[in-house]
Each structure stands twice: as C-alpha cells, then as structure tokens.
Amino acid sequence: MPELPEMETYKLLLQQKIGGQTITDVVINREKSINTSTADFSRQVLNQKIETIDRRAKYLIFQMQNGCCLLLHLMLGGWMFYGREEEKPNRTVQVQLSFGEHHLYFIGLRLGYLHFLSRELLEQELQNIGPEPLNPNFSIDAFLLALKGRRGGLKTTLINQEFIAGIGNRYSDEILWHAQLLPDRKIHDLDRDQNVRLFDSIRFTLQQAIKNGGYMSERLFNGDSKTGGYKNMMYVHDEEGNPCKRCGSSIVKAEISSRKTFYCENCQH
Structure with missing residues (x-):
C-alpha cells in the first residue's frame, strides 16, 4: 500500500x-x-x-x-x-x-x-488523522506529548493513523530499524533518549524516501526517473533471510498486529 x-x-x-x-x-x-x-x-x-x-x-x-x-x-x-x-x-x-x-x-x-x-x-x-510527521510544527516536544500515556507496541503505534499520519507497514519497519528498536517494544518502556531517536528516525527515513521517490515500481509516466528510487534502498522490509546492512545478522520476519514485520533481532533492541 x-x-x-x-x-x-x-x-x-x-x-x-x-x-x-x-x-x-x-x-x-x-x-x-x-x-x-x-x-x-x-x-x-x-x-x-x-x-x-x-x-x-x-x-x-x-x-x-x-x-x-x-x-x-x-x-x-x-x-x-x-x-x-x-x-x-x-x-x-x-x-x-x-x-x-x-x-x-x-x-x-x-x-x-x-x-x-x-x-x-x-x-x-x-478529522481523526494525526499530525503530519514532517510538518515543521511537529517538534520533538509535540512528539513526546503525543506519546505520553500510550502503552502499545512500537509497530502498532506507528501505523496508527490517529497517532501519526502516513506511516504504514513498510516504513514502520524501516523507521524502527534505523532507530535500533524492536517492533514489539512497548512505548512506555522507552526512555527519553530512545524516544528522541525514534522521532529522528521517523523524519530521516521519510525524508530519504521522498527524496528518492518512494518504493512504487510502476512509473507515473513514460520517462519518469523519480518514482520508485527508494525501493532498492530498503534495509529490512521484505528482506527476510538477507544480512542486516548494519551488523550482518539475518533479517527475520514475524507477525505483529496481523502485519508482516521485518527486523534485525541482533541490532534492534
């Protein structure tokens, strides 16, 4: 999707x-x-x-x-x-x-x-959609406030459109890999430094994906050299069995909230 x-x-x-x-x-x-x-x-x-x-x-x-x-x-x-x-x-x-x-x-x-x-x-x-993660007004303070009182898992929280807008199954995996956090970690177990790292990873991952045209393989028009440029830059999603690009361990697949989830169990904590 x-x-x-x-x-x-x-x-x-x-x-x-x-x-x-x-x-x-x-x-x-x-x-x-x-x-x-x-x-x-x-x-x-x-x-x-x-x-x-x-x-x-x-x-x-x-x-x-x-x-x-x-x-x-x-x-x-x-x-x-x-x-x-x-x-x-x-x-x-x-x-x-x-x-x-x-x-x-x-x-x-x-x-x-x-x-x-x-x-x-x-x-x-x-009306029920959450804040845009790349909006300049969505600061780290706003992010920490949005997290306050939440007790769900990281993966489930990131794909909740009422919590934050636009992140789905694929980019939640990429964000959590970049933040070095396991997808089943609980929000309330994270310390401030981990929350800040998660915030930075959300912005970095989405910005990089936009810069490189996202993952869609179908071009928008003939001669379109932008669309799909990020597809081969993915770190974990759909990479089951391949070596982690950070530590070399095999990427694993699990099911979380009925979603196929990919991560490195060695360097995500």
Missing part, C-alpha cells in the same frame, strides 16, 4: 503535470470506485480546473476551482499513470480523468477510491 513518501512523490509530480489544467473528460469503469452516480460525478468534475494537489497522510486531494475536491486513497494495489492513450498500460482502469490529449488513469482501485467531496465533507473525512 502506498504510504506517505509515495503519495508525496505523486503529489509533486502531478502538480507539475496537471496543476492548473482543466478536466476535459471523465470515464468511470467501476462505479464502486466513486461515491456518487457516474452522471453526478461527471457533472461535478467535468470542465473543472485542478487548482492544487495536496497530500494528507496517505491521501491525495485534488482541489478544484469550484471549491470542492477529489479525495484519492489508493489502498492496497492502487496506482496511477499519466500519458496519452497509446501509452496507457495494459491494465484495467477504474477511473480516467482527461486533460486534452493526456489522461490520468487510476488503476487497481479494488479497495481504493476517488471521492467527490465538498470542503466540509473533506474536513469530516480527515
């Missing part, structure tokens, strides 16, 4: 491609991927200019000139491609937004969705 770095990469690239552009056509091949009838969705979206593209947690928000937006959550298996019709991947497209001769294809939206929302409904949809 795309996490914060992948959605931030999409945001940055799509802002360059379709920011300020007008939607000239809408094709809905799967009505369950939207939240209204096909006719209503098309009527609300057609001929609207994309003012800006924002990100909140794992969501993208396409802000339109009428004050409403399209809220995208790719969920498991979802991705996008932007290009001409002859460049379209040989995959099933659930939703298509056209910008003249170029099209934005939404692919793999079996669980994901693209919803048309008013500003008020958008606020309701996102």
